[in-house]
Amino acid sequence: MAGLTLRDVRKAYGTVAVIHGVDLAIADGEFIVFVGPSGCGKSTLLRIIAGLEDVTGGEIAIDGHDVTRVPASDRGLAMVFQSYALYPHMTVYQNMAFALENMGLARAEIDARVRRAAGMLRLSDYLERKPKALSGGQRQRVAIGRAIVRDPKIFLLDEPLSNLDAELRVATRKELAALHAEIGGTMIYVTHDQVEAMTMADRIVVLRGGRIEQVGTPLDLYNRPDNLFVAGFIGSPRMNLLPVQVVSPGLVRVGEAGEPIKVATGPLATGASATLGVRPEHITLADGAADLTTTIDIVEQLGGDTYFYASAPGLPQITVRQNGQALRGRGETLPVRFEPAHLHLFDAEGAAVRPGV
Amino acid sequence: MKPIQLLRARRRNGHWHWTDIAAYAYLGLGVVLMFGPVMWLVLSSFKTQASLLEFPPSLLPLSQQEVRVEGFPQPLPLFAATLDNGERRELAQIRRIGLIAQMVDPADPKRQYRVPTARLAPVRHLSFVTSNYTEPLQKFAFTRYLWNSVFVTTIATLITLLINSMAAYALSIYEFRGKTIAMLMVIGTLMIPITIILVPVYLVITKLGLVNSLWAVILPGAATPTGVFLLRQYMLTLPRDLIEAARMDKASEWQIYWRIVMPLAAPALAVLAIFSIMWRWNEFLWPLAVLTRSESFTLQIGLNAFQGELQTQWNYLLAMTVVSLVPVALVFVFLQRFIATGIANTGMK
Amino acid sequence: MIDLPDGIGLQAVPTASRLARLRRSGATILGAVLRLIDRPMGLLQRLIGERRMVYVFLLPNLAFFSLFVFVPLAIDLAYSLTGGESLFPSQRPYVGTEQYAYLFDCGSFFDPASCRVDHFWRGVANTMRFTVFQLVSMVTFSLVTALVLNMRIRGRGFFRAVYFFPVLLSPVVVALVWKWILQRDGLLNAGLTMIGGQKILFFVDPGWAMFWSVFVSVWAHMGFYTLILLAGLQAIPADLYEAAQMDATPRWRVLVRITLPLLWPNLIVVIVLAMIRGVQTFDEVFVLTGGGPGTATLMIVQYIYETAFASQVQNFGLAAAASIVLGVVLFLLTLAQLSRTRSAS
Numbered sequence A: 001m002a003g004l005t006l007r008d009v010r011k012a013y014g015t016v017a018v019i020h021g022v023d024l025a026i027a028d029g030e031f032i033v034f035v036g037p038s039g040c041g042k043s044t045l046l047r048i049i050a051g052l053e054d055v056t057g058g059e060i061a062i063d064g065h066d067v068t069r070v071p072a073s074d075r076g077l078a079m080v081f082q083s084y085a086l087y088p089h090m091t092v093y094q095n096m097a098f099a100l101e102n103m104g105l106a107r108a109e110i111d112a113r114v115r116r117a118a119g120m121l122r123l124s125d126y127l128e129r130k131p132k133a134l135s136g137g138q139r140q141r142v143a144i145g146r147a148i149v150r151d152p153k154i155f156l157l158d159e160p161l162s163n164l165d166a167e168l169r170v171a172t173r174k175e176l177a178a179l180h181a182e183i184g185g186t187m188i189y190v191t192h193d194q195v196e197a198m199t200m201a202d203r204i205v206v207l208r209g210g211r212i213e214q215v216g217t218p219l220d221l222y223n224r225p226d227n228l229f230v231a232g233f234i235g236s237p238r239m240n241l242l243p244v245q246v247v248s249p250g251l252v253r254v255g256e257a258g259e260p261i262k263v264a265t266g267p268l269a270t271g272a273s274a275t276l277g278v279r280p281e282h283i284t285l286a287d288g289a290a291d292l293t294t295t296i297d298i299v300e301q302l303g304g305d306t307y308f309y310a311s312a313p314g315l316p317q318i319t320v321r322q323n324g325q326a327l328r329g330r331g332e333t334l335p336v337r338f339e340p341a342h343l344h345l346f347d348a349e350g351a352a353v354r355p356g357v
Numbered sequence B: 001m002k003p004i005q006l007l008r009a010r011r012r013n014g015h016w017h018w019t020d021i022a023a024y025a026y027l028g029l030g031v032v033l034m035f036g037p038v039m040w041l042v043l044s045s046f047k048t049q050a051s052l053l054e055f056p057p058s059l060l061p062l063s064q065q066e067v068r069v070e071g072f073p074q075p076l077p078l079f080a081a082t083l084d085n086g087e088r089r090e091l092a093q094i095r096r097i098g099l100i101a102q103m104v105d106p107a108d109p110k111r112q113y114r115v116p117t118a119r120l121a122p123v124r125h126l127s128f129v130t131s132n133y134t135e136p137l138q139k140f141a142f143t144r145y146l147w148n149s150v151f152v153t154t155i156a157t158l159i160t161l162l163i164n165s166m167a168a169y170a171l172s173i174y175e176f177r178g179k180t181i182a183m184l185m186v187i188g189t190l191m192i193p194i195t196i197i198l199v200p201v202y203l204v205i206t207k208l209g210l211v212n213s214l215w216a217v218i219l220p221g222a223a224t225p226t227g228v229f230l231l232r233q234y235m236l237t238l239p240r241d242l243i244e245a246a247r248m249d250k251a252s253e254w255q256i257y258w259r260i261v262m263p264l265a266a267p268a269l270a271v272l273a274i275f276s277i278m279w280r281w282n283e284f285l286w287p288l289a290v291l292t293r294s295e296s297f298t299l300q301i302g303l304n305a306f307q308g309e310l311q312t313q314w315n316y317l318l319a320m321t322v323v324s325l326v327p328v329a330l331v332f333v334f335l336q337r338f339i340a341t342g343i344a345n346t347g348m349k
Numbered sequence C: 001m002i003d004l005p006d007g008i009g010l011q012a013v014p015t016a017s018r019l020a021r022l023r024r025s026g027a028t029i030l031g032a033v034l035r036l037i038d039r040p041m042g043l044l045q046r047l048i049g050e051r052r053m054v055y056v057f058l059l060p061n062l063a064f065f066s067l068f069v070f071v072p073l074a075i076d077l078a079y080s081l082t083g084g085e086s087l088f089p090s091q092r093p094y095v096g097t098e099q100y101a102y103l104f105d106c107g108s109f110f111d112p113a114s115c116r117v118d119h120f121w122r123g124v125a126n127t128m129r130f131t132v133f134q135l136v137s138m139v140t141f142s143l144v145t146a147l148v149l150n151m152r153i154r155g156r157g158f159f160r161a162v163y164f165f166p167v168l169l170s171p172v173v174v175a176l177v178w179k180w181i182l183q184r185d186g187l188l189n190a191g192l193t194m195i196g197g198q199k200i201l202f203f204v205d206p207g208w209a210m211f212w213s214v215f216v217s218v219w220a221h222m223g224f225y226t227l228i229l230l231a232g233l234q235a236i237p238a239d240l241y242e243a244a245q246m247d248a249t250p251r252w253r254v255l256v257r258i259t260l261p262l263l264w265p266n267l268i269v270v271i272v273l274a275m276i277r278g279v280q281t282f283d284e285v286f287v288l289t290g291g292g293p294g295t296a297t298l299m300i301v302q303y304i305y306e307t308a309f310a311s312q313v314q315n316f317g318l319a320a321a322a323s324i325v326l327g328v329v330l331f332l333l334t335l336a337q338l339s340r341t342r343s344a345s
């Protein structure tokens, strides 16, 4: 178990910079998730930590020891690859034992470790099979088992669930979380799926274009997104982002004709353009005075919840989430109110505007 | 695909195009022309020296039948004789005096006949003279040649597989300084056939003190550019994740090569092994130049030397030629498909 | 790539378990041996670092290449610029381009008899003649065969095998097979007399000797080129033919306007390879005719071989000079091939 520190880590392929200076400190035993859209550099960052890619600049330290120039095989980390990278010519047992043999462990010790991991991962019956003869989920567990047996300082996982079908993905997600609780290692987990990030992480690192956008606990990111990107990325369905104009300090107007809405505008000047963010669950149906009057385009009845997709002139489509079964049809008008305690305001650059800043 | 189905479809259309008939005719001729000579070789290799010299030759290995007749210590040759009264009988010949042969009826040894040789036709039966095979292996050095060929083929193929796969591994998995130069070296050797460096390679072998040793045959061709390219091409298709996973598993570079990449490259290694076996087993010019002592001859050189002798003993030569054909025939029967695909994919031979 | 089936012909037999045990113990021994290599290689890696291990992998191959290709190439040059009879370059006097001048000392390049080294020039003339005849017949027959094999033929696999199998035979075997058929009392002469002809002494008549040299060479190698062409033919999308059929295109027009143009890259490969191989021809012809009658089928490579190894006075300098001339020709042909394949792909 170990902590990890990245200091101004940079990476370029030739002249193309892919990671633009990442600083990050990860504590011992943490479950960290790197999340971001495809191509943002998550895998690259993970592989830099693993030692599979050289850095162009910066420093990586494990437990305070600089390992920037240490080759992958000597860093003592384990990685679960997106493709699993199981050795196709070896049995499940051999796959898991391979690293231990390389470490020069005694046969009995290897056997004990492999069998313990196999038991933990419900693989005991498959030890003599080759990867080809396993289902997708079993292969995935072998890949994890191969990491576990090593008792590594840090587990690195690159989109380990992306090759599973939806149902299995949810199940495995829970198992992984349970596993982390059981063995308690430091884990760095890469995914582009924000639901995975929200459900598993102690802390989430949101990446975009090779830069860290925000680091925090899932609820931190959900409740207090630092910028428009994080606001839009975290949460499902997405946060509604509406163009507004500051009409006076503490008051903005949605679109052209909407009612003024109270929200902390911080240092924004009167007349400035901004973006108002409000999550679908923080919009209520108004009986009396509405903040905005919309027309329903689509209704989705999920039984427990109802989603309205509604539009108002000059605004992007708005998602409204209602608990229970709200019986309204297409084309009806839908007057809504925004919950004042859960409004987010972003300036023209996309940075969050916070009261008192 | 499904040629039979298509054939039937065509027939339902009612007519064959003349090109179809021409094609089958061409293929039929091909079978005779391609298979015929080798069949002829195999059949001939079982004939006696005498019947090899016969003209016109008989198709099958025949030899004259002999019978034991009571009262005669030696077995006697059997002939079909036409007697004076026009009767045809099978008689054994006791002796021949001028144009008259003295014959005896094997069923009734007391009755003897005198028959003009012109009315005798030898009774022959199918017989395979296996001594054509056993004698040269005992009397001449062919066992030695055979062993030399097997040794050269085996060792050379093992070395080829090892060092070519190492180079291919380096050139496919790593990025390193000098990679371009190394690739150019490999391509360069592709363009320099042994025929034009025969003399200086001989010098190198002399300097190494290997003239007339089998290592002189094994070493010069052990590193083959075609082999490196074939293996490299295949290794490039292996998922990079596997190699990185092994690196994360604390495998040394040698272990990655030996325990991950080599087993996974087995199909390509098999192709190279087959080719190498063929090359080595059939190799001629270089062994001819570097092996001058009969003890170190390979089978091919031995055959050539044997046929160059003044009195070529064709019965032995043909039989030994067949022996040298055996491994090739086995390879052909079992692996023809893979070799064909290998050639079609790589254009090498 | 190619998939080899696991364990060709290995069936589950009663002894399977014994076999398995044998295999396991074999694997254990092999494993022990391999671990013996693992250890020093691991140490080496510790010593020189992961990055430099790549050179360790390259070293054996490049050492072989250097020792048996590049160094010899340099020595070849040295030989061709020196005289004397010694095998060791250090003991050979420098003679400049004398060997080449000697080699090229000809009254007329069209008449080998007018050359000082007439055997070399006869070799050149024979090789050129051989290469041209061989190239034309090789391309023709392999193309026809590939086209036929690409038709909807019953038993295509069998016929392909029939044409392919001589490729695997050694040149010595090929030559001996045909020598046996073509000899004075051989099968062919038996056939000739049977239909009322005269015996022909094929290896005494220069024309026949050359004919059979070409024939045997084509017989032996045709399958190889056929395969290359067949691969090309099978890569032509079937819907092109179907489209042509819809347009009621006659067969010969399909051949000329669709098949041949699309096969052109493969044909080029075949032509260049056949040319390169033709120029280097040695073994089949050497065993078949010994270069005779006289010098009628003497090829350049045979000349080089005999000059260096098989003559009374071993003339390494002259052989090397001839090698280098041959090398230049081959180099140009190979370049042509490389540039063609480059532009084709």
Ligand SMILES: Nc1ncnc2c1ncn2[C@@H]1O[C@H](COP(=O)(O)OP(=O)(O)O)[C@@H](O)[C@H]1O
Residues within 6 Å of the ligand: A013, A016, A018, A036, A037, A038, A039, A040, A041, A042, A043, A044, A045
């Ligand atoms: N070997 C490479 N050479 C050049 N560019 C690369 C290389 N590997 C990755 N990239 C680029 O780096 C960026 C980040 O890639 P990656 O880390 O794989 O993204 P992801 O977040 O989807 O895992 C991408 O834009 C990709 O195109």
Ligand SMILES: [Mg+2]
Residues within 6 Å of the ligand: A042, A043, A044, A159
């Ligand atoms: Mg990725």
